[in-house]
Amino acid sequence: MQRKPAPPGDRLDTIDTPALVVDADAFERNLDRMAEATRAIRLRPHAKSHKCPAIAKAQLARGAVGVCCQKTDEAAAFVAAGIRDVLVTNEIVAPAKVARLVDLARSARIGVLVDAVPAVATISQAATRAGVVVDVYIEVDVGAHRCGVAPGEPALELARAIALAPGLRLRGLQAYQGAAQHLREPGARRDAIASAAAAARRTREMIEGAGIACELVTGAGTGTWQHERDSGVYGELQPGSYVFMDADYGRNVADPSDLRFEQSLFVLASVMSTPAADRAIVDAGLKAFSFDSGRPLVHQRAGAEYVKASDEHGVLRIAAGAPPAQLGERVWLIPGHCDPTVNLYDWIVAVRGGIVEALWPVEARGALG
Amino acid sequence: MQRKPAPPGDRLDTIDTPALVVDADAFERNLDRMAEATRAIRLRPHAKSHKCPAIAKAQLARGAVGVCCQKTDEAAAFVAAGIRDVLVTNEIVAPAKVARLVDLARSARIGVLVDAVPAVATISQAATRAGVVVDVYIEVDVGAHRCGVAPGEPALELARAIALAPGLRLRGLQAYQGAAQHLREPGARRDAIASAAAAARRTREMIEGAGIACELVTGAGTGTWQHERDSGVYGELQPGSYVFMDADYGRNVADPSDLRFEQSLFVLASVMSTPAADRAIVDAGLKAFSFDSGRPLVHQRAGAEYVKASDEHGVLRIAAGAPPAQLGERVWLIPGHCDPTVNLYDWIVAVRGGIVEALWPVEARGALG
Numbered sequence: 095m096q097r098k099p100a101p102p103g104d105r106l107d108t109i110d111t112p113a114l115v116v117d118a119d120a121f122e123r124n125l126d127r128m129a130e131a132t133r134a135i136r137l138r139p140h141a142k143s144h145k146c147p148a149i150a151k152a153q154l155a156r157g158a159v160g161v162c163c164q165k166t167d168e169a170a171a172f173v174a175a176g177i178r179d180v181l182v183t184n185e186i187v188a189p190a191k192v193a194r195l196v197d198l199a200r201s202a203r204i205g206v207l208v209d210a211v212p213a214v215a216t217i218s219q220a221a222t223r224a225g226v227v228v229d230v231y232i233e234v235d236v237g238a239h240r241c242g243v244a245p246g247e248p249a250l251e252l253a254r255a256i257a258l259a260p261g262l263r264l265r266g267l268q269a270y271q272g273a274a275q276h277l278r279e280p281g282a283r284r285d286a287i288a289s290a291a292a293a294a295r296r297t298r299e300m301i302e303g304a305g306i307a308c309e310l311v312t313g314a315g316t317g318t319w320q321h322e323r324d325s326g327v328y329g330e331l332q333p334g335s336y337v338f339m340d341a342d343y344g345r346n347v348a349d350p351s352d353l354r355f356e357q358s359l360f361v362l363a364s365v366m367s368t369p370a371a372d373r374a375i376v377d378a379g380l381k382a383f384s385f386d387s388g389r390p391l392v393h394q395r396a397g398a399e400y401v402k403a404s405d406e407h408g409v410l411r412i413a414a415g416a417p418p419a420q421l422g423e424r425v426w427l428i429p430g431h432c433d434p435t436v437n438l439y440d441w442i443v444a445v446r447g448g449i450v451e452a453l454w455p456v457e458a459r460g461a462l463g
Numbered sequence: 464m465q466r467k468p469a470p471p472g473d474r475l476d477t478i479d480t481p482a483l484v485v486d487a488d489a490f491e492r493n494l495d496r497m498a499e500a501t502r503a504i505r506l507r508p509h510a511k512s513h514k515c516p517a518i519a520k521a522q523l524a525r526g527a528v529g530v531c532c533q534k535t536d537e538a539a540a541f542v543a544a545g546i547r548d549v550l551v552t553n554e555i556v557a558p559a560k561v562a563r564l565v566d567l568a569r570s571a572r573i574g575v576l577v578d579a580v581p582a583v584a585t586i587s588q589a590a591t592r593a594g595v596v597v598d599v600y601i602e603v604d605v606g607a608h609r610c611g612v613a614p615g616e617p618a619l620e621l622a623r624a625i626a627l628a629p630g631l632r633l634r635g636l637q638a639y640q641g642a643a644q645h646l647r648e649p650g651a652r653r654d655a656i657a658s659a660a661a662a663a664r665r666t667r668e669m670i671e672g673a674g675i676a677c678e679l680v681t682g683a684g685t686g687t688w689q690h691e692r693d694s695g696v697y698g699e700l701q702p703g704s705y706v707f708m709d710a711d712y713g714r715n716v717a718d719p720s721d722l723r724f725e726q727s728l729f730v731l732a733s734v735m736s737t738p739a740a741d742r743a744i745v746d747a748g749l750k751a752f753s754f755d756s757g758r759p760l761v762h763q764r765a766g767a768e769y770v771k772a773s774d775e776h777g778v779l780r781i782a783a784g785a786p787p788a789q790l791g792e793r794v795w796l797i798p799g800h801c802d803p804t805v806n807l808y809d810w811i812v813a814v815r816g817g818i819v820e821a822l823w824p825v826e827a828r829g830a831l832g
Contacts, residue, residue, distance in 0.1 A: 095464075096829040097536055110559060110832040142774060164775040167466055184775065185735045185744075187790055190479060209736055212790060240776055241736040241744050272773060366554045367578055367610040375554075375610050380803040382831060386754045386772070403755070404641060405511060405802050406533040406553065407609055421556050421581060433774050434749040438806070440829055460465040460809055462751060463479045 096440040104450045107424065111364040112378035114439040115426075116338070116454075118446040120358035122152075124337050129156035131353055132331060135323050138162055138181060138312065140334030143433045145458035146442060147175030149337060160203070162332050166191045167461035173202045175457060181205035181312070183268060183332065185233065185241055187213050189220070191463065196220045196228055196261075205229035207268050209243050214255045214262070221261030229265040230256050231312065234297050236290035238272040245293035246300055253301045253308060266310030269294035270332065275317030276342060280349035287314075287321035295327045317346055320353065340432040342387035359432055360393060362443075363408065365423040374410040374419030378427065379403040384434035393426040400427060465809040473819045476793065480733040481747035483808040484795075485707070485823075487815040489727035491521075493706050498525035500722055501700060504692050507531055507550060507681065509703030512802045514827035515811060516544030518706060529572070531701050535560045536830035542571045544826060550574035550681070552637060552701065554602065554610055556582050558589070560832065565589040565597055565630075574598035576637050578612050583624045583631070590630030598634040599625050600681065603666050605659035607641040614662035615669055622670045622677060635679030638663035639701065644686030645711060649718035656683075656690035664696045686715055689722065709801040711756035728801055729762060731812075732777065734792040743779040743788030747796065748772040753803035762795040769796060 099113035109115065128137065139153045141161040150161050150172060160179025163169040169180045179202060186195055186206050198204050199221065208214055208230055221228045232252050235242035243249050249267070256264045274286035294311045301308040312330035314322035316339075322328040335343060338359035348354065363378035380403050383390050390408075392398045397416020402409040408427075412419050429435040436442070442454040468482035478484065497506065508522045510530040519530050519541060529548025532538040538549045548571060555564055555575050567573050568590070577583055577599055590597045601621050604611030612618050618636070625633045643655035663680045670677040681699035683691035685708075691697040704712060707728035717723065732747035749772050752759050759777070761767045766785020771778040777796075781788050798804040805811070811823040 097832050099832065108559075111557070112831050187735050188480070188733055190477070209738060210790060235738060239738075239742070240773065240778060241738055243738065364557060366556050369578060369604060369608075369610055369612065373608070380753060380755050380800070381806045384749060384753075386749050404609065409609060421579060431749070437750045438829065439831075460807065462481050462808075463466050463468065 098441055098453055099443050100450045102450050102452055106445060106448055106450070109362055109443060109450065111362050111424070112382040113362045113443050114436065114441065115360045115362045115443045115445055117358045117360070118444045118451055120356040121337060124355045124358055125152055125156055127353055127355065128333065128336050132323060135328070136330035138330050138332055139337070140183070140332050141172060141458070142168065143334030144337060144436060145456045145461070146454050147172055147177065147457055148454040150177055159330070165461055165463060166195045167463040168458040169198055169204065170194065171458035171461055173198045177202065179203045181229070181231070183207060183270065185209055185213060187216060189216060192216050192220045196224045196226055199226035199228050200224065203229065205231060205265060207231050207233040208252060208256065209233045209241050211252060211255050214252070214259050218259035218261045227261055227263050230262045231265055231268040232256070233268040234294060236269045236271050236293045237274065237286055238270065240272060245297045249297045250300050250304055253304070253306045257306045264306065264308060266308050266312060267294055267298055268313060269311050269328070270313035270315065271318065272315065275315040276346060278345060278347050280347055280352065283318050284321050287318045287325065291322065291325035291327040316343060316355070335432050338432040340387070341391045341428050341430045357428055359429060361390065361427045361429060361435070363425045363427055365419050365421055365425065368419050368421055371418065372412050372414070374398070374412055376408040376410060376425055377406065379407045380405045381438060383429050384431050384438070386434065387431035390427040390429055393428050395425055398425065467810055467822055468812050469819045471819050471821055475814060475817055475819070478731055478812060478819065480731050480793070481751040482731045482812050483805065483810065484729045484731045484812045484814055486727045486729070487813045487820055489725040490706060493724045493727055494521055494525055496722055496724065497702065497705050501692060504697070505699035507699050507701055508706070509552070509701050510541060510827070511537065512703030513706060513805060514825050514830065515823050516541055516546065516826055517823040519546055528699070531703070534830055534832065535564045536832045537827045538567055538573065539563065540827035540830055542567045546571065548572045550598070550600070552576060552639065554578055554582060556585060558585060561585050561589045565593045565595055568595035568597050569593065572598065574600060574634060576600050576602040577621060577625065578602045578610050580621060580624050583621070583628050587628035587630045596630055596632050599631045600634055600637040601625070602637040603663060605638045605640050605662045606643065606655055607639065609641060614666045618666045619669050619673055622673070622675045626675045633675065633677060635677050635681060636663055636667060637682060638680050638697070639682035639684065640687065641684065644684040645715060647714060647716050649716055649721065652687050653690050656687050656694065660691065660694035660696040685712060704801050707801040709756070710760045710797050710799045726797055728798060730759065730796045730798060730804070732794045732796055734788050734790055734794065737788050737790055740787065741781050741783070743767070743781055745777040745779060745794055746775065748776045749774045750807060752798050753800050753807070755803065756800035759796040759798055762797050764794055767794070
């Protein structure tokens with residue numbers, strides 16, 4: 095486990111590195127902005143981004159209706175921390191996992207996705223055995239081509255099975271267009287969500303036309319949530335990364351009308367070797383960042399670029415004429431992809447005004463099951 | 464934290480997924496092979512690969528002289544578990560880290576690298592204050608262009624500073640050619656190590672020519688260790704990944720004379736959605752593997768390829784004519800890069816003969832500081 099990088103009250107320069115640091119002011123502005131912009135719709139932020147009940151509670155305090163999780167064990171961590179409304183936006187089919195999930199419904203409102211008829215029976219039997227009712231959402235493939243049934247008839251077939259199954263409450267549709275979140279051009283994101291919303295609308299109408307209640311369409315992410323909000327189809331939004339942001343979201347071209355979120359998440363690293371004028375080595379590599387969406391960006395340090403990583407080293411290229419790197423120099427780095435980077439740390443160091451304000455435990459880190 | 468995926472004694476099909484699984488037979492054969500092949504030289508395996516004292520003890524039982532670590536907190540985890548000889552193959556320059564490191568020298572033999580004169584004084588003062596002696600190795604850049612001083616004169620200058628500093632014992636040179644480990648062609652790896660060994664030899668001769676003892680040249684990794692062993696220069700080897708292997712090491716072209724290690728490390732995943740005949744979704748994505756060295760490989764499952772990952776999903780492409788994917792089907796996956804993948808798990812599930820034999824805690828997981 096990661097040792098605590100600093101005690102609250104310390105100055106920034108005492109934080110042991112590498113450390114995952116959140117600028118608390120920027121973070122709170124992000125939460126406030128999203129809460130303000132979603133007053134007329136349900137906001138259920140995705141907790142897979144932060145895995146941190148302290149952050150979930152800050153979102154709930156601003157009006158969020160609950161959280162999303164992606165794993166049974168993540169949901170268990172949030173329920174254990176007192177969160178009373180958790181939607182697992184994923185297919186849970188292994189009987190042992192289903193048993194753990196329905197057990198959580200004794201102390202919280204629990205939702206889960208289905209995209210196959212056999213899963214309906216598995217969850218129904220477990221819920222009946224546990225004497226609970228579980229919210230079920232049909233996952234519809236609205237363009238991401240990951241999980242989900244095709245819009246229309248296949249979803250209706252599932253709805254019929256769910257409606258007949260004891261212990262299940264068909265709550266609505268999961269219509270998350272994950273592939274649209276990082277389309278770089280704003281028009282491409284808007285078009286992808288228009289298409290997703292049309293498929294979701296048609297599917298819900300078909301199910302309700304068959305006399306089966308299908309109240310809520312839920313979905314959306316940080317790259318597209320404004321379009322789902324304004325679609326007239328979605329009733330609930332699931333963005334997660336907006337609390338932190340990352341280098342990959344930073345590469346999305348914004349539309350002038352887009353609400354902007356600030357980079358609040360950083361990895362604080364230190365220079366541990368200055369072997370050449372054009373090269374400095376920091377103490378944060380492949381175990382300090384997820385590299386799936388590219389290298390970290392150097393934040394506000396002139397003439398330095400993070401060009402290469404090995405397990406525990408990061409190589410900075412120092413441009414000619416830039417200030418020379420100093421042994422022990424602190425470097426703030428913006429992760430390429432926030433979610434899997436956060437999952438590498440046990441502590442988020444919240445800082446404000448140059449002081450460590452709090453250490454937030456990442457309680458669902460490593461909750462894989 | 465990750466929940467324990469299965470209790471010892473259970474059958475494989477009860478392991479909760481995703482789980483990090485080691486084939487204990489293949490793993491032990493790897494340890495035996497390396498121990499046998501290094502009888503005439505010191506073996507100090509790198510524990511950054513496994514972060515697991517149970518594995519370190521299995522290596523020591525077969526004759527290893529100690530372990531390498533990469534971080535102060537990793538070293539602390541191994542010393543706490545009873546390992547009595549730890550070399551941190553990295554520059555430690557932050558005074559708080561140095562203080563923690565020298566403190567470990569009260570209960571274990573501790574070594575550390577230096578590649579800059581200011582670090583000599585920092586470590587010397589801390590060691591003197593703690594009343595301990597620390598082994599110091601000069602890191603020489605033998606071709607990797609990461610940390611390290613240039614061979615020859617710059618190393619001699621450091622050696623002079625170390626020889627004069629109380630609390631430090633100059634043990635030798637760290638001459639790790641990290642960039643050679645994944646050169647695909649065997650001749651290229653051999654040539655790179657010949658060049659590294661020549662630079663290390665010359666540097667040691669220069670230091671000893673100045674009347675300063677510089678006994679040991681240490682280094683090597685899983686891709687090249689035979690060349691360092693046979694060089695006549697290196698006295699100690701530091702391979703780590705050989706215990707597990709991974710897809711990236713699997714891409715190295717072997718020379719007929721190379722000793723081969725078996726793939727012993729897997730991520731066991733489950734199919735959670737079968738939305739199309741040519742597509743199945745498993746429950747292991749960016750938080751279950753490190754993707755820095757490419758995607759995982761599907762092990763012994765005909766016609767399936769892991770083609771895409773998101774945070775908690777992996778997309779398998781199922782070839783036409785291959786057995787259809789089944790909901791709940793178990794899939795064994797070979798990680799692209801073992802070290803940072805192991806760092807995502809709290810437990811290694813050791814299996815033998817279809818049974819869970821033991822759960823090894825990954826005690827130094829997340830030991831970043």
